[in-house]
Amino acid sequence: MDIFLQQLINGLVSGSIYAIVALGYTLVYGILRLINFAHGEIVMLGAMIALSVIGLLTDSGLPGLLIVSLGLLCAIPCCMLIGYLIERIAYRPLRHAPSLTPLITAIGVSIVLQNLAMMIWGKEFISFPPLIDVQYFSISEATINSVQIFIVIVSTLMMTGLNYLVNKTKLGNAMRATAQNAEVAGLMGVNANTIISLTFVIGSALAAVAGMMVTMNYNVAHYDMGFMLGLKAFTAAVLGGIGNLRGAMFGGILLGIIESMGAGYLGTLTNGMFGSNYQDVFAFFTLIGVLIFKPSGLLGKAGGERP
Amino acid sequence: MVKKILSAYCKLPYCKVISSLLLGLVLLTLPFITDYALGRIWVRILDFSLLYIMLALGLNIVVGFAGLLDLGFVAFFAVGAYSYAILGSPHLGIHLPTWLLLPIGTVLAGFFGILLGTPTLKLRGDYLAIVTLGFGEIIRIFLNNLNAPYNLTGGPQGINLIDPLNFGGISLSQAGWFPAVYNYYYCFLVFVLLIIFTTHRLQYSRIGRAWVAIREDEIAAQAMGINTRNIKLLAFSMGASFGGLGGGLFAGFQGFVSPESFNLMESVMILCMIVLGGMGHIPGVIFGAIVLTVLPEALRYLGPLQNNVFGKILVDPADLRMLVFGMALILVMLLRPAGLWPSPIRKQEFDEAIEDSND
Numbered sequence: 001m002d003i004f005l006q007q008l009i010n011g012l013v014s015g016s017i018y019a020i021v022a023l024g025y026t027l028v029y030g031i032l033r034l035i036n037f038a039h040g041e042i043v044m045l046g047a048m049i050a051l052s053v054i055g056l057l058t059d060s061g062l063p064g065l066l067i068v069s070l071g072l073l074c075a076i077p078c079c080m081l082i083g084y085l086i087e088r089i090a091y092r093p094l095r096h097a098p099s100l101t102p103l104i105t106a107i108g109v110s111i112v113l114q115n116l117a118m119m120i121w122g123k124e125f126i127s128f129p130p131l132i133d134v135q136y137f138s139i140s141e142a143t144i145n146s147v148q149i150f151i152v153i154v155s156t157l158m159m160t161g162l163n164y165l166v167n168k169t170k171l172g173n174a175m176r177a178t179a180q181n182a183e184v185a186g187l188m189g190v191n192a193n194t195i196i197s198l199t200f201v202i203g204s205a206l207a208a209v210a211g212m213m214v215t216m217n218y219n220v221a222h223y224d225m226g227f228m229l230g231l232k233a234f235t236a237a238v239l240g241g242i243g244n245l246r247g248a249m250f251g252g253i254l255l256g257i258i259e260s261m262g263a264g265y266l267g268t269l270t271n272g273m274f275g276s277n278y279q280d281v282f283a284f285f286t287l288i289g290v291l292i293f294k295p296s297g298l299l300g301k302a303g304g305e306r307p
Numbered sequence: 308m309v310k311k312i313l314s315a316y317c318k319l320p321y322c323k324v325i326s327s328l329l330l331g332l333v334l335l336t337l338p339f340i341t342d343y344a345l346g347r348i349w350v351r352i353l354d355f356s357l358l359y360i361m362l363a364l365g366l367n368i369v370v371g372f373a374g375l376l377d378l379g380f381v382a383f384f385a386v387g388a389y390s391y392a393i394l395g396s397p398h399l400g401i402h403l404p405t406w407l408l409l410p411i412g413t414v415l416a417g418f419f420g421i422l423l424g425t426p427t428l429k430l431r432g433d434y435l436a437i438v439t440l441g442f443g444e445i446i447r448i449f450l451n452n453l454n455a456p457y458n459l460t461g462g463p464q465g466i467n468l469i470d471p472l473n474f475g476g477i478s479l480s481q482a483g484w485f486p487a488v489y490n491y492y493y494c495f496l497v498f499v500l501l502i503i504f505t506t507h508r509l510q511y512s513r514i515g516r517a518w519v520a521i522r523e524d525e526i527a528a529q530a531m532g533i534n535t536r537n538i539k540l541l542a543f544s545m546g547a548s549f550g551g552l553g554g555g556l557f558a559g560f561q562g563f564v565s566p567e568s569f570n571l572m573e574s575v576m577i578l579c580m581i582v583l584g585g586m587g588h589i590p591g592v593i594f595g596a597i598v599l600t601v602l603p604e605a606l607r608y609l610g611p612l613q614n615n616v617f618g619k620i621l622v623d624p625a626d627l628r629m630l631v632f633g634m635a636l637i638l639v640m641l642l643r644p645a646g647l648w649p650s651p652i653r654k655q656e657f658d659e660a661i662e663d664s665n666d
Contacts, residue, residue: 035433090637097644097657099432100376104582105640107575111633119626231440231571238437281448284441288426291438295429 006142007264008257013148013217015256016155020210021233022240022248023162024203030179030243031199033099037106038086040230041113042079042204046211047221048121050075054129064131068216075208082113083204084197092193110227117223128219151213158206159249165202166245175199179243232259232283239287241300250299259283338485338492349604350488354560356600357495358553363580363596364506364589365549370578371587372515373542374522376436378574379423379443383547385450385569386419387412387554392466392564393459405473409555416551417544419446424543428536443574450566465565472559479559491560498556502549506589509545518542519587583639585646587653594648606631 021043028036050071057067090105135146166172177185178195186192214229215221232255240251262282290298316322341349366380390412394403403411423442427435454462461467471480472494479490509515517538520528529535558564576599584595609631610624639647645657 029433033433035436090641093641094644100370100582100586101640101644104579105637107579108633108636108640111629111636115626115630115633119622119630231444235437235441238434242433277452278448281445284445287441288438291430291434292426295431295434297434 003264007260009142009144011257011260013151015253016152017210017213018233018236018256019249019252020155020206022237022252024207025234025237026242026248027199027203034102038109040226041110042207043211044226046075046079046208047215049078050212051126051221058129067131072212076205079204079208080201083200087200125220125222128215147216235287241297244299247297247299258286338489352604354491354495356597357499358557359600360499360593360596361502361553362550362577363592364502365546366577367581367592369542369546371581372518377439378436379439380577381569381574382443382446383416383550384554385446386416387551388558388564390415391555391558392469395470396466397468398466412555413548413551417548420544420547421540424540447566447569467563469558469562585649588650591646591648603632
């Protein structure tokens with residue numbers, strides 16, 4: 001029981017991060033039907049930019065929390081700008097091309113960003129400076145620290161905020177209209193280009209925060225951290241039903257919990273045959289299993305493809 | 308001027324025969340020319356281009372013909388390579404002959420293709436993409452970890468000292484008349500020609516037309532009496548078996564295999580070859596495979612180039628290489644969204660689609 005609670009906490013924390021990244025994928029996918037492969041790299045850039053700012057300010061004597069917030073405040077607009085530029089340069093000219101063409105440019109963008117980051121920040125792991133007093137709380141046998149609590153709270157707030165934005169505001173209305181049918185939305189006075197740009201900007205802002213959370217949780221950043229994270233988050237988005245916001249949140253948290261449970265119990269369940277090094281396999285098997293029985297994801301709508 | 312000469316040439320009697328003879332001559336002498344002009348290392352790159360042509364043509368059946376987006380193709384390459392490595396190396400002490408090893412890898416990969424295809428029949432588009440991607444990762448993680456409890460794959464270190472390709476007692480790795488890389492070139496060339504012939508015949512067969520029909524509209528294809536389940540599975544296993552054959556040849560050529568060679572980036576690269584070259588168009592795919600194998604190697608010369616232009620090395624060429632490569636991918640797709648060498652029909656469809664969107 002003791003490890004169950006601990007794994008549940010760990011899963012919830014990493015799941016919240018997956019959920020935030022998955023939201024970025026699903027937002028873009030909902031509108032453009034495009035797998036934005038570069039999204040994971042935006043997460044990485046967010047982490048890197050934030051860490052650089054934090055590194056500059058470490059010796060300034062400012063309080064630790066303020067420095068971390070400043071780092072985050074610098075990372076968010078930078079990532080928004082990068083997201084906007086990516087859409088403008090690599091995706092917009094190909095909007096009417098078949099779906100595989102922008103997929104390849106997305107891969108190209110991902111390679112470019114990763115290598116740029118490698119040239120700027122080097123190949124070494126960058127560690128998060130010990131600025132915050134991490135406090136540990138114990139719940140029966142399990143422990144949770146203040147950073148983890150912070151991550152869960154912030155991601156919950158962001159998810160609620162995004163949910164409100166998409167479902168209740170005028171902008172969200174325009175976004176949903178564009179997702180359903182861009183041409184008709186255009187006839188109703190929605191400027192599709194603006195909406196698509198805004199979608200990328202919002203997704204990138206989420207990614208910047210997620211990048212910050214990842215480095216705070218694991219205490220390191222690396223130029224290729226975005227790739228695997230992006231992959232997992234995309235898996236989470238598909239698990240929940242891609243294009244569906246609540247699906248992405250649900251899928252992200254579910255994937256996080258499945259993974260940490262897999263890591264915790266796989267060894268005992270299989271009598272030591274398979275250890276925690278198989279946790280990724282576990283996640284992908286779950287995905288395949290879910291998609292066999294529910295081909296459009298857990299919360300996705302069944303039905304044909306959009307013409 | 309060039310056009311005039313070309314059209315005059317095409318009017319000649321036997322012009323097709325002459326072209327084929329010329330092409331054959333170039334293909335036969337290519338390793339000698341490359342070795343002389345660029346050095347031995349480029350003959351090796353030539354061998355790799357041929358390998359990648361096989362893989363790209365295999366994936367082209369799945370993605371280009373049948374329209375099933377597969378992001379885990381490298382798994383079949385891995386299955387072929389590892390079955391060759393396990394059954395033909397001192398690792399387990401089994402040394403099967405090459406003429407058994409290659410078919411085993413091919414058939415096993417085909418079987419894995421069906422294994423992947425069966426649960427994914429209902430999935431479409433991007434859902435299929437992520438499941439195939441997951442499948443590729445599953446295979447890689449298993450290869451990485453199956454060194455315990457029983458050491459089957461050698462874990463992260465992989466398997467070393469694999470038997471070289473050996474036909475009728477002649478080992479290709481021993482320089483006979485030619486250096487070893489030349490032997491492999493001719494061996495791979497034969498396989499590539501065989502695969503080109505097969506895919507070309509497949510494309511215009513009943514099966515090939517069924518694949519294209521499924522790509523264009525699955526429901527309509529079903530209404531026309533095509534058994535979409537079997538035809539899709541056939542596409543998966545066919546493409547996979549080409550991948551498996553390529554894997555076996557790779558293992559015999561390289562002499563060692565490790566899970567590192569079979570990561571997601573490799574699948575993505577093979578997909579890029581197809582899309583960049585021109586999906587579903589065999590010459591385009593071949594061209595794409597050659598370009599994407601040669602380009603990253605050619606970009607290694609960025610270091611000396613900087614030295615000549617600026618007098619010193621400004622940026623580490625190893626870092627710059629992939630950056631330029633990524634930019635090239637983006638640029639090509641922006642400038643030629645249908646690929647570098649699309650089939651005429653596909654190009655026409657593209658132009659029409661773009662005209663429609665401009666209206």
